[in-house]
Amino acid sequence: MAKILIPTPLRQFTAKQDSVTVPGATVGEVLTALTTEYPDLRKQIFTEEGKLRSFVNVYLNDEDIRYIGRDAAPAADADTLSLVPSIAGGMPGGTN
Amino acid sequence: MIRIEPEPWAAMVAHGQASYPNECCGAMLGSTERDSKTVRQAIALENAFDGVQAARYELRPEDLLAADKAARERKMDLIGIYHSHPDCDAYFSTTDLQNSCPWYSFVVLSIQKGEFHHANCFLPNFDQTEAPKEELIY
Ligand SMILES: [Zn+2]
Numbered sequence: 001m002a003k004i005l006i007p008t009p010l011r012q013f014t015a016k017q018d019s020v021t022v023p024g025a026t027v028g029e030v031l032t033a034l035t036t037e038y039p040d041l042r043k044q045i046f047t048e049e050g051k052l053r054s055f056v057n058v059y060l061n062d063e064d065i066r067y068i069g070r071d072a073a074p075a076a077d078a079d080t081l082s083l084v085p086s087i088a089g090g091m092p093g094g095t096n
Numbered sequence: 097m098i099r100i101e102p103e104p105w106a107a108m109v110a111h112g113q114a115s116y117p118n119e120c121c122g123a124m125l126g127s128t129e130r131d132s133k134t135v136r137q138a139i140a141l142e143n144a145f146d147g148v149q150a151a152r153y154e155l156r157p158e159d160l161l162a163a164d165k166a167a168r169e170r171k172m173d174l175i176g177i178y179h180s181h182p183d184c185d186a187y188f189s190t191t192d193l194q195n196s197c198p199w200y201s202f203v204v205l206s207i208q209k210g211e212f213h214h215a216n217c218f219l220p221n222f223d224q225t226e227a228p229k230e231e232l233i234y
Contacts, residue, residue: 007164008128008173009199018168043222044199055197055224057157064157084161085197087177088145089119090152091189 002030002060002075005082013040027060028071030081045083057084097132098176098201098217099233100124104138109212111140112180112205118149123163124176124203133175133201139163152191153179176201176217183208186216188227196220201230 003021006014014020022037024030035042045056052058058065059082065073075081100108104124111120121143126135141163145154155177167174177200181187186206188196196202198220206213217232 005164005168007199008167008175055195059157059161062158062161082161082164084157084164085199086155086157086195087160087197087200088152088154088195089179089189089192090145090195091181091184091191092151 001077002027002079002081004030004034005080007083010041010044010083013044014038024075026071027058027065027069027073027075027081030075031058031071055085055087057086058082059084097231097233098135098203099132100135100138100203101126104135105234107138107140108178108203108205111138112207113210113212115143115180115182116207116210117182119143119145119151119153119180119182121153121155121177121179123160123167123174124178124201125163125167125170125172126175128173128175135175136172137170138178139166150182151184154195174200176203178203178205180205180207186214188216188218188220192218193220193224193227196224196227198222202227203232 022033122140124135125137141159144156145152186204202218205215217230218227220227
């Protein structure tokens with residue numbers, strides 16, 4: 001079980017809740033439980049193939065799950081998951 | 097529609113001008129009403145792009161996570177991201193689009209010769225193929 005912080009624009013899919021607690025022993029299980037309980041969230045976070053969208057990073061407390069075992073990272077009751085987008089930009093000619 | 101209050105607006109313009117000729121970036125906190133958003137606070141974030149920053153910016157997810165935490169503590173919402181275009185119009189470039197997120201409003205400030213010139217706001221879509229303009233009031 002873990003708490004998941006919901007970014008403002010996604011709260012319309014979680015009945016306005018700014019955080020939700022769902023079951024699961026790993027990050028993968030928690031994310032599956034989240035999108036099962038709130039199916040409209042699925043499209044926001046996952047592609048149709050079930051992969052995390054390119055702009056979505058998942059943090060377990062203060063750590064990017066990519067560095068701690070991704071979906072297999074254990075999630076305890078006291079843990080907090082956050083969904084954080086990757087954002088960057090640039091102008092033509094600025095790629096060098 | 098997105099409205100930026102005078103205080104955060106002044107902070108964003110000052111950040112853009114101080115970072116010139118480099119791009120600056122930051123987060124906008126405020127509130128979301130039915131069909132409008134109000135920015136009440138701007139948080140300057142570090143441009144983490146590893147290279148020449150005159151035409152590139154990159155936000156660290158850790159910094160964005162901290163901005164979201166700050167918003168929650170202040171009973172506000174993280175509603176948008178801003179960045180500057182030094183000596184360039186305030187448009188949403190292909191690189192901006194390909195590295196955007198449909199959850200937030202994106203304000204672009206044009207800083208010409210070190211001075212604020214104009215600004216626009218964009219709402220990128222899911223597939224990162226389009227970013228229609230959002231009405232911006234400042
Ligand atoms: Zn840009």
